[in-house]
Structures are given as C-alpha cells and as structure tokens.
Amino acid sequence: MTGSILEVRGLARRFGGVVALAGLDLTVRRGTVTALIGPNGAGKSTAFQCISGVIKPDSGTVRFEGQDITGWRPDRITGAGLVRSFQIARGIPRLTVLENLLLYGQAQPGESVLTAFLGTAAQKRREEALREKARAIAGRLNLARVLDNPAAALSGGQKKLMEIGRALMADPKLLILDEPVAGVNPTLSAEIATHIAHLRDEGMTVLIVEHHMDFVASLCDPVIVMAEGRPLMEGSFEQVANDPRVQEAYMGRRAVHA
Numbered sequence: 001m002t003g004s005i006l007e008v009r010g011l012a013r014r015f016g017g018v019v020a021l022a023g024l025d026l027t028v029r030r031g032t033v034t035a036l037i038g039p040n041g042a043g044k045s046t047a048f049q050c051i052s053g054v055i056k057p058d059s060g061t062v063r064f065e066g067q068d069i070t071g072w073r074p075d076r077i078t079g080a081g082l083v084r085s086f087q088i089a090r091g092i093p094r095l096t097v098l099e100n101l102l103l104y105g106q107a108q109p110g111e112s113v114l115t116a117f118l119g120t121a122a123q124k125r126r127e128e129a130l131r132e133k134a135r136a137i138a139g140r141l142n143l144a145r146v147l148d149n150p151a152a153a154l155s156g157g158q159k160k161l162m163e164i165g166r167a168l169m170a171d172p173k174l175l176i177l178d179e180p181v182a183g184v185n186p187t188l189s190a191e192i193a194t195h196i197a198h199l200r201d202e203g204m205t206v207l208i209v210e211h212h213m214d215f216v217a218s219l220c221d222p223v224i225v226m227a228e229g230r231p232l233m234e235g236s237f238e239q240v241a242n243d244p245r246v247q248e249a250y251m252g253r254r255a256v257h258a
C-alpha cells in the first residue's frame with residue numbers, strides 16, 4: 001500500500017504560557033524512514049508525545065492508517081501498530097535482555113484477558129512463541145549473545161538496540177524512535193542505521209527525531225524540519241541542509257551539517 005500512514009493536522013499544545021506546538025501539520029509516507037529535525041525547543045518531543053498518546057493536544061488531529069486516533073490512550077495506540085521507543089532507554093536494568101523483550105511483548109492490550117481464558121497448555125505455547133519471537137528479534141539486532149545478561153550490563157548502544165527490540169515485539173507498522181543514537185559511538189550508530197534500513201526494506205515505516213545529522217543524512221528521506229512548533233520545510237537532507245530558512249532557524253544553536 002502506498003500513500004500516507006500518519007497525518008497530523010493543526011496540532012497545538014501549550015505548557016502554561018509556553019507554546020510548544022503552534023499548529024503542526026505532518027505527513028509520514030508509508031515505507032519511508034522520515035526524520036523530524038529542528039533546533040532545541042522546536043516541539044519535536046511534544047509532537048511525539050501527542051502522536052503516541054502520552055499527552056493530549058489542545059487541538060488538532062492525529063490520523064493513523066486513516067483512523068482518527070487523537071486522544072487515544074498509549075496502549076490502544078500501540079495496539080493499533082503505532083509503536084514508540086523512548087529517548088531514555090527504559091528497560092528494567094536487573095531483568096535480562098530476554099525478559100525485557102518479553103515484558104513488552106506481553107504488555108499488549110487484551111493480552112491478560114486472552115491468557116486468562118487460555119488453558120495452561122495453550123498459555124505455555126503462547127509464552128514459548130513469544131520467547132521465539134524475542135530470540136528472533138534479538139538475533140536480528142545482534143543481541144543474541146547478551147540475551148541472558150542483565151540489561152544493566154549492556155553498553156549504551158546495546159541498550160538503544162534493546163529499546164528498538166522492545167518496540168519490535170509490539171509488531172509496529174509505524175515505529176517512532178526518539179533520538180536512537182544519542183550518546184552512541186559512530187560505529188554502533190552506523191550499525192543502528194543499517195538495522196533501521198533493513199526494517200524499512202521489509203515494509204516498516206519509521207519516524208525518527210535525531211540531532212546527529214550524519215545519521216539523518218545517511219538514513220532518512222524525507223527530512224521534515226520544524227521550528228517554533230510549526231513545520232518549516234520538507235525535502236531530502238541535502239535540500240533542507242542548504243535551505244537558508246533552516247540555517248536561520250538553527251542559527252546560534254546546533255548547526256545542520258553531515
């Protein structure tokens with residue numbers, strides 16, 4: 001299927017006197033790895049939080065696969081296939097990588113009700129299927145070797161991969177990643193880009209907020225720039241990096257260059 005998977009229209013959100021979103025329009029096309037960039041305070045995180053149901057917008061709409069999901073609870077949005085991973089790796093440190101992955105897989109809406117109705121044998125089969133899924137996801141993210149290690153023992157980059165793995169357990173159609181390579185070394189950052197490109201090649205759509213412009217340049221197309229709570233422009237990385245409006249928005253902040 002082609003066309004858009006996510007359509008945000010007129011999204012507005014204030015925090016007291018601060019206008020974080022001032023009428024954001026945003027369209028994510030199916031099968032793309034789309035970047036949302038912009039200077040600090042542009043409203044990117046607020047946009048992600050409104051889209052994923054963590055906070056409610058004051059006005060505006062979020063449509064996912066044609067359905068109006070504005071104001072839905074986060075777990076319902078996840079269940080519909082819009083899955084978000086967090087900027088701060090949220091895994092439970094003392095649990096193993098496998099357990100962390102399973103935790104997310106089992107937290108699906110309706111799951112607890114479903115398992116209550118399944119007999120013990122069926123429940124066991126379901127758990128084994130989830131374990132298999134977790135192992136497969138860990139394998140594709142190069143986490144197989146550390147599957148039984150506590151999450152606390154992972155490197156920063158491996159924690160980022162585990163977070164992506166946790167999101168994949170929920171079978172996303174649209175995967176939203178908040179700064180997937182913040183604090184990650186360049187080698188692992190390139191590896192994470194490769195994993196995300198593979199997901200896209202298999203048909204997943206990905207929306208990323210990231211400040212590391214070399215990562216954005218290597219992976220994301222299109223790049224949507226926002227400033228002061230509004231969309232500023234959209235294009236290839238090269239187009240936006242060379243646009244005077246974008247350079248001005250970043251002036252005195254973070255430079256846009258690969």
Ligand SMILES: Nc1ncnc2c1ncn2[C@@H]1O[C@H](COP(=O)(O)OP(=O)(O)OP(=O)(O)O)[C@@H](O)[C@H]1O
Binds near residue numbers: 018043
């Ligand atoms: N919970 C909150 N309470 C008060 N103000 C907030 C809150 N969250 C965000 N803001 C303000 O809203 C504006 C947009 O913030 P937001 O975090 O969405 O921007 P951002 O583009 O994600 O920035 P960064 O790149 O620094 O993460 C900022 O002025 C910020 O201070």
